[in-house]
Amino acid sequence: MFTAKRLTISNVGAIGIGSMIIFIAMLLVAGIAASVIIQTANTLQSQALKTGSDTIKEVANGIKVTHISGKTNINNLTEMAIFTRPIAASDALDLDQAHITLFSDEKEVIMKYDSNYFNETVGSGGLFNTMDVTGLGATSFGIIVVRDHDGSCTSTSPVINDEDIAVLMLNISASFGTGAPTSGIGTRTQVTGGVYPEIGMRGLISFNTPSIFIDTIVELM
Numbered sequence: 001m002f003t004a005k006r007l008t009i010s011n012v013g014a015i016g017i018g019s020m021i022i023f024i025a026m027l028l029v030a031g032i033a034a035s036v037i038i039q040t041a042n043t044l045q046s047q048a049l050k051t052g053s054d055t056i057k058e059v060a061n062g063i064k065v066t067h068i069s070g071k072t073n074i075n076n077l078t079e080m081a082i083f084t085r086p087i088a089a090s091d092a093l094d095l096d097q098a099h100i101t102l103f104s105d106e107k108e109v110i111m112k113y114d115s116n117y118f119n120e121t122v123g124s125g126g127l128f129n130t131m132d133v134t135g136l137g138a139t140s141f142g143i144i145v146v147r148d149h150d151g152s153c154t155s156t157s158p159v160i161n162d163e164d165i166a167v168l169m170l171n172i173s174a175s176f177g178t179g180a181p182t183s184g185i186g187t188r189t190q191v192t193g194g195v196y197p198e199i200g201m202r203g204l205i206s207f208n209t210p211s212i213f214i215d216t217i218v219e220l221m
Contacts, residue, residue: 061086061087061090061091061093061197061199061200061201062086062087062090062197062200062201062202062203063084063085063086063087063090063093063098063195063196063197063200063201063202063203064084064085064086064087064203065082065083065084065194065195065203065204065205065221066083066084066085066165067083067219067221068080068081068082068083068205068207068219068220068221069081069083069127069128069217069218069219069220070172070209070217070218070219070220071128071216071217071218072184072213072215072216072217072218073184073216074213074216075184075186075213076172076173076177076183076184076185076186076187076213077172077184077185077186077209077213077218077220078171078172078173078183078184079128079133079169079170079171079172079173080169080170080172080220081127081128081144081167081168081169081170082100082167082168082170082195082203082205083146083165083166083167084160084165084166084167084168084195084203085160085163085164085165085166086160086161086162086164087200087201090161090200091161091199091200092152092159092160092161093159093160093161093197093198093200094157094158094159094197094198095113095143095153095158095159095160095166095168095197096113096115096157096158097197097198098113098195098196098197098198099111099112099195099196100141100168100170100193100194100195100196100205101193101194101196102170102175102176102191102192102193102205103191103192103193104176104185104189104190104191105189105190107176109138109139109175109176110139111139111140111141111170111175112139112140112141113140113141113142113143113158114136114137114140114141114142115155115156115158116142117131117133117136117140117141117142117143117169118142118143118144118154118155118158119131119142119143119144119145120145120148121144121145122144122146122167127144127167128217130144131144131169133169133170133171134171134173135171136169136170136171136174137171137174138171138174138175139175140171141168141169141170142168142169143155143158143166143167143168143169144166144167144169145164145165145166145167146165146166146167147163147164147165148160148164148166149162149163149164150162152164153166168195172184172185185209186209187209187210187211187212187213188208188209188210188211189208189209190207190208191205191206191207191208191209191220192205192206193205193206205221206221207220207221
């Protein structure tokens with residue numbers, strides 16, 4: 001005699017398939033998330049390396065202002081000579097890409113190199129007689145080479161390196177003047193600014209003109 005059996009529908013297989021789908025979805029999400037994290041990490045690493053390299057260049061390179069001399073007409077400061085050299089361990093600096101900023105009580109001037117005003121050595125007549133800056137523009141500076149061991153500093157490519165010394169010559173009468181006899185910077189005037197290379201730290205400029213100009217040549221800084 002046959003015993004009748006009732007067929008029932010089992011949900012076990014469906015639950016297993018659902019769990020597998022969920023598991024595969026989790027793997028896909030985890031894979032995508034890992035890919036995004038790895039890509040982000042690589043981007044941040046590249047950016048960090050570039051930032052670090054740029055920071056090293058900014059810190060390791062730069063120009064130094066060793067001292068500043070001036071020429072007067074007894075009433076005002078009319079010319080300026082800024083002695084510069086690279087800081088220790090700095091890479092070569094192209095002065096053609098540098099600029100000078102000067103601030104007085106009433107005026108701000110930004111200057112770039114003029115290749116028409118360049119001397120390879122200081123003449124026997126002295127620094128201010130070596131270069132006639134009276135024709136130099138209000139926003140330009142010239143260069144006199146004091147020391148250049150490898151001949152890297154030329155009129156078309158004024159590059160200084162190692163222990164080179166270059167003097168930046170300025171026509172203060174043109175930059176800060178309104179015409180004789182008031183051309184130039186007067187007495188008791190605070191002057192600040194800097195020499196900014198293309199890359200690296202600037203050379204600082206900061207001095208006060210004396211209360212009276214007694215000599216034609218004065219040491220300012």
